[in-house]
Amino acid sequence: MSVISSLPIIDLTPFLTPTSTLSEKQEIAKALYTACHDVGFFYLTGHGVPEELQNEVLEAAREFFMTATQEEKQALERKEIDEGGDGARGWQKLGENITMGSGDWHEALDYYHPPLSDTSSGPPYDIVQGPNPWPEKPPHFRSLYEAYIAGLHTVGHALLRAMSLALSSTEDLFTPHLTSPFWCLRAIGYPPLPATSPGISCGAHTDYGCTTFLLADETRGALEVRDKQGGWIGVDPLKGAYVVNIGDMLEVWTNGLWKSTVHRVVHRGTGFRVSVPFFFEPDWDARVEPLQCCLEKTGGVRKYEAKVYGEHLAGRVKGNFYQGGPGKVLKD
Ligand SMILES: O=C(O)CCC(=O)C(=O)O
Numbered sequence: 001m002s003v004i005s006s007l008p009i010i011d012l013t014p015f016l017t018p019t020s021t022l023s024e025k026q027e028i029a030k031a032l033y034t035a036c037h038d039v040g041f042f043y044l045t046g047h048g049v050p051e052e053l054q055n056e057v058l059e060a061a062r063e064f065f066m067t068a069t070q071e072e073k074q075a076l077e078r079k080e081i082d083e084g085g086d087g088a089r090g091w092q093k094l095g096e097n098i099t100m101g102s103g104d105w106h107e108a109l110d111y112y113h114p115p116l117s118d119t120s121s122g123p124p125y126d127i128v129q130g131p132n133p134w135p136e137k138p139p140h141f142r143s144l145y146e147a148y149i150a151g152l153h154t155v156g157h158a159l160l161r162a163m164s165l166a167l168s169s170t171e172d173l174f175t176p177h178l179t180s181p182f183w184c185l186r187a188i189g190y191p192p193l194p195a196t197s198p199g200i201s202c203g204a205h206t207d208y209g210c211t212t213f214l215l216a217d218e219t220r221g222a223l224e225v226r227d228k229q230g231g232w233i234g235v236d237p238l239k240g241a242y243v244v245n246i247g248d249m250l251e252v253w254t255n256g257l258w259k260s261t262v263h264r265v266v267h268r269g270t271g272f273r274v275s276v277p278f279f280f281e282p283d284w285d286a287r288v289e290p291l292q293c294c295l296e297k298t299g300g301v302r303k304y305e306a307k308v309y310g311e312h313l314a315g316r317v318k319g320n321f322y323q324g325g326p327g328k329v330l331k332d
Pocket residue numbers: 186188202207214216223263264265275276277
């Protein structure tokens with residue numbers, strides 16, 4: 001495995017500054033196009049999220065994983081639909097999340113966009129449509145995370161405007177599909193893999209939606225990204241920046257011009273690694289299909305069928321846990 005020390009760095013400032021000029025934006029859009037086309041992963045700076053807020057988010061997750069009792073964790077546990085849960089939201093114990101049939105060596109708290117229908121009368125819930133179970137300790141966890149999620153919506157919209165300009169002459173290609181963007185946030189705790197274990201911390205997969213904003217602590221040598229030759233490249237965190245990758249919906253919209261890049265986590269170092277990926281997604285009912293401008297750039301042949309985002313997500317979530325099924329799929 002080689003370690004990349006130089007993922008492209010994209011500075012989003014012009015898309016968050018009302019006074020910026022078109023040429024300032026186009027310069028960034030051009031670099032963004034190359035990053036998305038050549039690697040599918042990049043560091044994002046100029047996003048406006050304060051580093052102190054990022055650190056607080058990581059520390060609150062660490063505090064939960066390190067200090068909550070087993071009982072407190074179990075009170076938030078993800079439950080199957082027939083057990084009164086929505087099959088998605090909540091705490092997952094070590095090894096519960098699976099990829100390609102093997103348990104992932106992490107525990108996690110998973111949150112999603114508020115449910116789309118009223119849940120006040122209680123279960124049964126549809127898949128991914130139950131309430132978010134927030135911890136009571138640390139006491140500020142919920143308000144901190146809700147403020148963080150709101151901030152990342154601004155960044156998500158700005159980045160999608162930049163991506164639109166990278167693909168066309170308008171910033172609004174994706175706007176009709178982002179009226180109430182769905183989102184997911186995972187707070188993940190990774191103990192080091194046992195020395196003799198052949199296992200994996202988070203198995204190889206692609207992300208499901210538009211873009212993922214990965215916030216991770218300073219642990220090095222954990223995240224790995226598949227390169228075009230099928231090898232693995234190590235991606236270390238860059239202080240203050242997000243590691244951003246594109247998801248399955250952008251691959252469909254671009255007719256494969258930009259690929260939803262496979263990645264995984266192998267944490268063999270020392271220390272307990274914490275990461276908090278935020279997934280910025282299309283509207284739940286968005287019908288996603290190759291865009292005309294991308295068809296023109298890819299020889300005019302449509303390589304992807306239309307997908308409804310919410311159906312795609314529900315299908316992927318169902319495969320993420322042990323239910324006698326084959327587990328998380330790498331690609332459709
Ligand atoms: O923890 C990480 O670095 C990545 C996690 C990830 O890829 C995911 O949850 O989709």
